[in-house]
Amino acid sequence: MTDLKKFFEPKSVAVVGASKKPDKLSTAIMRNIINSGYQGTIIPINPKETEIMGYTCYPSIAAIPGDLDLALMVVPAAKVLASVRECGEKGVKNVVVISAGFKEIGEEGQELERQLVEICNEFDINVMGPNCVGVMDTNTPINASFTAAAPMKGDVAFISQSGAILLAALDWSSTVGLGYSRVISIGNKANTNEIDYIEEVANDPGTKVIMCYVEDITDGPRFLKVAGEAAKKKPVIIYKAGVSQAGAQAASSHTGALAGSDLAYDTAFKQAGIIRAHSMTELFELAIAFTRCPIPAGDRVAIVTNSGGPGIIATDNVELKNLQMARFAESTIQDLRENLPKESNIHNPVDVLGDARTDRYQYALNKVLEDPNVDSVLLMMCPTAVTEPVDTSKAIVEAQKAHPEKPIFTAYMGGPILAEGAGISAANGLPTFTFPETCITCLDGMNRYRKFLGSLERKQAPAQLQVDQ
Amino acid sequence: MTDLKKFFEPKSVAVVGASKKPDKLSTAIMRNIINSGYQGTIIPINPKETEIMGYTCYPSIAAIPGDLDLALMVVPAAKVLASVRECGEKGVKNVVVISAGFKEIGEEGQELERQLVEICNEFDINVMGPNCVGVMDTNTPINASFTAAAPMKGDVAFISQSGAILLAALDWSSTVGLGYSRVISIGNKANTNEIDYIEEVANDPGTKVIMCYVEDITDGPRFLKVAGEAAKKKPVIIYKAGVSQAGAQAASSHTGALAGSDLAYDTAFKQAGIIRAHSMTELFELAIAFTRCPIPAGDRVAIVTNSGGPGIIATDNVELKNLQMARFAESTIQDLRENLPKESNIHNPVDVLGDARTDRYQYALNKVLEDPNVDSVLLMMCPTAVTEPVDTSKAIVEAQKAHPEKPIFTAYMGGPILAEGAGISAANGLPTFTFPETCITCLDGMNRYRKFLGSLERKQAPAQLQVDQ
Numbered sequence: 052m053t054d055l056k057k058f059f060e061p062k063s064v065a066v067v068g069a070s071k072k073p074d075k076l077s078t079a080i081m082r083n084i085i086n087s088g089y090q091g092t093i094i095p096i097n098p099k100e101t102e103i104m105g106y107t108c109y110p111s112i113a114a115i116p117g118d119l120d121l122a123l124m125v126v127p128a129a130k131v132l133a134s135v136r137e138c139g140e141k142g143v144k145n146v147v148v149i150s151a152g153f154k155e156i157g158e159e160g161q162e163l164e165r166q167l168v169e170i171c172n173e174f175d176i177n178v179m180g181p182n183c184v185g186v187m188d189t190n191t192p193i194n195a196s197f198t199a200a201a202p203m204k205g206d207v208a209f210i211s212q213s214g215a216i217l218l219a220a221l222d223w224s225s226t227v228g229l230g231y232s233r234v235i236s237i238g239n240k241a242n243t244n245e246i247d248y249i250e251e252v253a254n255d256p257g258t259k260v261i262m263c264y265v266e267d268i269t270d271g272p273r274f275l276k277v278a279g280e281a282a283k284k285k286p287v288i289i290y291k292a293g294v295s296q297a298g299a300q301a302a303s304s305h306t307g308a309l310a311g312s313d314l315a316y317d318t319a320f321k322q323a324g325i326i327r328a329h330s331m332t333e334l335f336e337l338a339i340a341f342t343r344c345p346i347p348a349g350d351r352v353a354i355v356t357n358s359g360g361p362g363i364i365a366t367d368n369v370e371l372k373n374l375q376m377a378r379f380a381e382s383t384i385q386d387l388r389e390n391l392p393k394e395s396n397i398h399n400p401v402d403v404l405g406d407a408r409t410d411r412y413q414y415a416l417n418k419v420l421e422d423p424n425v426d427s428v429l430l431m432m433c434p435t436a437v438t439e440p441v442d443t444s445k446a447i448v449e450a451q452k453a454h455p456e457k458p459i460f461t462a463y464m465g466g467p468i469l470a471e472g473a474g475i476s477a478a479n480g481l482p483t484f485t486f487p488e489t490c491i492t493c494l495d496g497m498n499r500y501r502k503f504l505g506s507l508e509r510k511q512a513p514a515q516l517q518v519d520q
Numbered sequence: 521m522t523d524l525k526k527f528f529e530p531k532s533v534a535v536v537g538a539s540k541k542p543d544k545l546s547t548a549i550m551r552n553i554i555n556s557g558y559q560g561t562i563i564p565i566n567p568k569e570t571e572i573m574g575y576t577c578y579p580s581i582a583a584i585p586g587d588l589d590l591a592l593m594v595v596p597a598a599k600v601l602a603s604v605r606e607c608g609e610k611g612v613k614n615v616v617v618i619s620a621g622f623k624e625i626g627e628e629g630q631e632l633e634r635q636l637v638e639i640c641n642e643f644d645i646n647v648m649g650p651n652c653v654g655v656m657d658t659n660t661p662i663n664a665s666f667t668a669a670a671p672m673k674g675d676v677a678f679i680s681q682s683g684a685i686l687l688a689a690l691d692w693s694s695t696v697g698l699g700y701s702r703v704i705s706i707g708n709k710a711n712t713n714e715i716d717y718i719e720e721v722a723n724d725p726g727t728k729v730i731m732c733y734v735e736d737i738t739d740g741p742r743f744l745k746v747a748g749e750a751a752k753k754k755p756v757i758i759y760k761a762g763v764s765q766a767g768a769q770a771a772s773s774h775t776g777a778l779a780g781s782d783l784a785y786d787t788a789f790k791q792a793g794i795i796r797a798h799s800m801t802e803l804f805e806l807a808i809a810f811t812r813c814p815i816p817a818g819d820r821v822a823i824v825t826n827s828g829g830p831g832i833i834a835t836d837n838v839e840l841k842n843l844q845m846a847r848f849a850e851s852t853i854q855d856l857r858e859n860l861p862k863e864s865n866i867h868n869p870v871d872v873l874g875d876a877r878t879d880r881y882q883y884a885l886n887k888v889l890e891d892p893n894v895d896s897v898l899l900m901m902c903p904t905a906v907t908e909p910v911d912t913s914k915a916i917v918e919a920q921k922a923h924p925e926k927p928i929f930t931a932y933m934g935g936p937i938l939a940e941g942a943g944i945s946a947a948n949g950l951p952t953f954t955f956p957e958t959c960i961t962c963l964d965g966m967n968r969y970r971k972f973l974g975s976l977e978r979k980q981a982p983a984q985l986q987v988d989q
Contacts, residue, residue: 079905156863199903199937213829215874215902215933222903222934223954266832292832295839301832301869330957331833331933360682363735363761363770364800370764394625400770405684433684434668434691436548464684464800465691468668485692488799 055177055243055251057145059188059233061120062091064195065112067134068125069095069103076149077125079197080185081106087187087194087201094119096134112137119143123185123195128152128163131181132170139174146171147195148181154239155182164241171242183238184214189231190257196236205230206259207338208252210245212237212266213292220335228477229339232257246270246277253281260341262334263289268316275323282324283507286341286500289325290334291316324503326496333492340482340493341500344458349426350498351377352491353419354400356431357407357438361464361487362400365429368491374498376400383422390414405435413446420454427458427497429490432472434465440472448479458482458497460490524646524712524720526614528657528702530589531560533664534581536603537594537619538564538572545618546594548666549654550575556656556663556670563588565603581606588612592654592664597621597632600650601639608643615640616664617650623708624651637710646716652707653683658700659726665705674699675728676807677721679714681706681735682761689804697946698808701726715739715746722750729810730756731803737785744792751793752976755810755969758794759803760785793972795965802961809951809962810969813927818895819967820846821960822888823869825900826876826907830933830956831869834898837960843967845869852891859883874904878911885916889923896927896966898959901941903934909941917948927951927966929959 064084068077081104084093095103098110109115112122112134122138124131128150138146153164164181171178179186185196189204200222207229211217214236221234232255235248245265252258261281268274281287293299294313320327326341328334352369354376356362369376376399379387387397391411396402401419403411412430419425430447432438440463451459461483463473477483484490533553537546550573553562564572567579578584581591581603591607593600597619607615622633633650640647648655654665658673669691676698680686683705690703701724704717714734721727730750737743750756762768763782789796795810797803821838823845825831838845845868848856856866860880865871870888872880881899888894899916901907909932920928930952932942946952953959 076905151863197905199905200935211829213827213832215827215904216829218827218904219830219902219933222937224935226935264829266829292829292836295836297839297845298832298836301828301835301865331955332957358682358684358687359770360680360685360733360735360761361688363682363767366770367761367764367767370766376766394620396770433688435684435687436545436666436668464688466669466693466695468691486800488801 054144055247057120058147058177058179058186059255060191061145061193063094063119064089064091064121064123064193065094065096065115065119066123066125067096067112069097069108071100071103076197080123080125080149080195083194083196083198083201087192089191089193091193112141112143115141121145121147121195124148124150126150128160128181132163132166135167135170135176135178139170139176144175145177147179147183147186148238148241149183149185149197151182153181153241164239168241177243178241179235179243180238181241184217184236186236187231187234189233196234200225202234203228203230205342206232206257207262207342208233208235208255208258208260209262210235210237210248210252211264212240212245213264214238216264216331224335227335227339229335229342244269246274249281249287250277253284259285260338261285261287262338263287264334265289265291266293271319275319278325279323282503287325288328288334288337288341288496289320290328290331324500326500336484336489336493337496340497343480343482344497345456346497346501346504347427347458347494348456350374351424351426352494353377353379353422353425353428354431355403355412355415355419355428356400357403357405357412357435358433359402361431361433361462362396362402365431365487365491366400368488372491372495374491374495377422377425379419380422380424383418386418387415405433406437408437409439409442409446412443413450416447416450417453420450420457425457427460427494429460429462429487429494431462431464431487432469434468440469441475444472444475447476447481451479451481458494460484460494462487462490523613524716526589527616527646527648527655529660530614530662532563532588533558533560533590533592533662534563534565534584534588535592535594536565536581538566538577540569540572545666549592549594549618549664552663552665552667552670556661558660558662581610581612584610589614590664591615593617593619595619597629597650601632601635604636604639604645604647608639608645613644614646616648616652616655617707617710618652618654618666620651622650622710633708633710640711646712647710648704648712649707650710653686653705655705656700656703658702665703669694671703672697672699674811675701675726676731676811677702677704677724677727677729678731679704679706679717679721680733681709681714682733683707685733685800693804696804696808698804713738715743718750718756719746722753728754729807730754731807732756732758733803734758734760735762740788744788747794748792751972756794757797757803757806757810757965758789759797759800793969795969805953805958805962806965809966812949812951813966814925815966815970815973816896816927816963817925819843820893820895821963822846822891822894822897823900824872824881824884824888824897825869826872826874826881826904827902828871830900830902830931831865831871834900834956834960835869837957841960841964843960843964846891846894848888849891849893852887855887856884874902875906877906878908878915881912882915882919885919886922889919889926894926896929896963898929898931898956898963900931900933900956901938903937909938910944913941913944916945916950920948920950927963929953929963931956931959
């Protein structure tokens with residue numbers, strides 16, 4: 052397989068099937084490439100035009116003067132093959148086939164896709180798709196896709212077998228502030244698949260977290276190897292659809308691939324150190340957590356709350372997951388006892404009480420962050436008559452700066468009253484959610500990853516220890 | 521126990537501890553009563569004032585001329601007892617003790633609470649609290665509490681052992697459009713508890729759904745009996761906190777009650793036909809579903825989607841819960857085959873494809889709603905280039921009107937692009953969420969309730985059947 056990087060950092064890109072009609076898919080793609088601020092050469096291809104949207108138009112791939120890094124196919128399926136062959140002959144190694152009408156439509160399309168793969172393999176072409184939304188890199192930048200919403204810049208790479216979920220993710224993400232480094236729509240996976248792109252983004256310095264939506268994984272052993280290597284470098288979070296029998300059947304008719312046994316996936320994911328998300332919400336929430344937080348050094352969670360009930364809910368969730376309630380050092384308990392009102396709970400969960408203003412939150416939060424027995428903090432806020440969400444949020448941000456190694460998760464249990472405070476927390480990079488359950492689920496995911504990294508160290512450690520002794 | 525109705529529909533209400541100082545808790549309560557549009561008599565009690573906020577002030581409960589339906593205590597714990605005794609002597613049967621400083625603070629407070637209960641029992645007074653937020657009824661209307669956010673009017677009664685979660689729920693609910701009939705903060709549950717209030721709201725015509733947050737239930741047998749009777753009339757949804765060992769300990773220090781074994785609760789809840797929510801989010805989501813939807817007649821779910829991936833996710837969730845994918849009648853399949861594009865999936869999940877505009881969604885949705893093998897529908901939308909969220913949402917609302925007996929759940933998988941469409945769906949009373957998992961969890965909860973109601977019918981049915989034969 053040739054270099055995949057040109058999918059993401061092309062010096063030139065051609066849109067085969069570009070058009071002057073405003074409602075064409077190819078027009079949306081041209082517009083996205085231009086609007087993304089792409090600095091390379093944009094080349095529309097259409098035998099009937101000489102200029103499109105201000106760019107010189109060529110009749111075919113073959114007619115383009117000079118090199119071409121990336122070609123996008125947005126012509127009917129039947130016309131794709133000839134154009135891809137031209138790419139091969141010209142030495143273009145990266146082709147995105149947006150066009151549908153291949154394996155997903157049945158026998159006729161299957162044959163077309165078989166021929167497409169044949170041509171690509173003959174010329175050593177990497178094909179993304181067919182039947183895909185396109186590709187984006189916010190660092191290059193380029194948005195070579197037909198999405199309606201542009202990706203926010205960030206450090207999560209999203210690889211999705213479903214184009215629709217990718218569209219949904221981009222639109223939805225702006226509401227929760229999740230930004231992307233690269234967005235990859237793998238479609239029918241003709242000759243490149245999630246494994247290839249996991250390998251590629253694992254080496255992308257702009258990517259901190261790898262997030263995948265997959266329906267089937269065809270090459271188990273290679274997946275295990277590649278994803279396992281990637282997971283050593285950065286968190287790999289995967290949502291696997293098609294886990295039920297009916298779901299697997301639906302997946303089968305969707306992209307023509309059979310989804311395997313769920314248990315096998317579960318085992319494989321664990322072995323490879325992959326964080327498995329159990330719902331779409333969890334997939335995105337885990338990505339938010341991993342991109343915003345350091346990995347906590349251990350599983351000991353401290354809870355600071357202004358109310359008992361949420362403290363109990365959070366405690367339940369800590370214990371039901373594989374986390375521990377931190378046991379504070381004697382000095383911490385002493386300090387909290389001396390400086391908080393006597394009705395406060397000074398053990399974990401720390402209840403600073405409903406009448407807590409910023410100063411009391413700040414004192415308690417800093418004390419538990421200083422405690423060596425605490426690895427992470429969940430801070431919760433309920434809107435009481437005296438809660439100061441804005442000032443308290445600023446204090447939380449300061450506390451995080453003073454203890455950058457310990458993640459602080461924030462649960463703002465409310466709506467309009469807490470919204471500005473929650474906004475400050477989120478804008479300053481803290482993982483910010485409404486309910487404590489979400490925070491604990493994320494901490495559990497991070498803890499699973501911490502254990503995986505720890506198991507790697509232990510595998511390497513013994514030999515060194517022997518040398519030292 | 522005397523009538524609890526006067527907590528919710530009092531003709532007169534006194535605020536013991538009312539003040540002219542703007543930042544007092546009692547001032548917030550006076551303000552809430554006034555702002556809620558309460559039409560009864562408002563009586564501030566303060567020996568140092570003759571008028572507060574324009575209302576005649578009396579020095580004590582005893583000094584009030586005429587009857588009093590409801591007294592709120594907002595004075596220090598030590599002063600509460602004398603005032604409650606005055607209530608007893610005057611014949612006031614309903615007292616809300618907002619004041620903290622009772623059982624929750626330890627031995628000293630325990631003794632005070634014991635004495636409070638003694639006085640209340642002596643005079644046959646129902647006491648709500650102590651250590652509570654207050655009480656609301658949006659139909660009376662009255663908001664006799666110190667919440668910052670006012671409850672939206674609706675038909676969900678919320679009984680909460682945690683005042684903070686009640687505050688959070690009111691603030692948060694406005695963002696998801698959940699309205700309340702009654703909101704009840706039970707606090708330390710001195711001589712009334714969740715059981716009494718479940719019994720009361722079960723008979724409230726303004727309440728369609730009962731929602732509870734509880735940490736402990738002290739009288740198991742009576743709870744089973746009362747909640748079981750309530751569940752026959754309307755859905756009872758409960759979130760039980762303190763399920764883990766550490767969580768139960770935290771609950772114990774919160775209200776001084778010991779939370780029992782989680783398994784025992786689980787069994788009891790099932791027996792009584794109670795819908796158990798497994799997270800705070802689920803508690804509210806289930807309440808939204810039950811208040812907006814009819815109970816589906818069966819467990820057969822049809823899915824209509826404009827994209828394969830979400831269809832697979834939804835199918836997975838249907839199968840992982842105790843629901844079934846509907847098997848369409850032959851005529852439905854035939855109609856869909858003849859009228860949808862050939863690439864569409866015409867079996868369940870119905871995939872109307874990414875290029876579906878309103879007409880195609882409308883056709884498919886109406887066809888599956890007409891199918892006798894379909895009990896409920898999950899409609900999903902991803903934002904593609906041609907999706908028409910506003911017009912399609914209007915069509916969904918019309919389809920719901922034409923088939924009011926079959927719930928339509930909507931998942932708008934996106935953000936800003938779909939927001940207006942989602943708003944139309946929600947404003948017209950359809951349960952509207954972002955991801956399909958949420959919809960299926962709600963349908964599962966409704967199905968559990970349907971089965972409970974069905975089991976009641978079966979218990980009654982045999983005798984009749986014998987007579988008929």
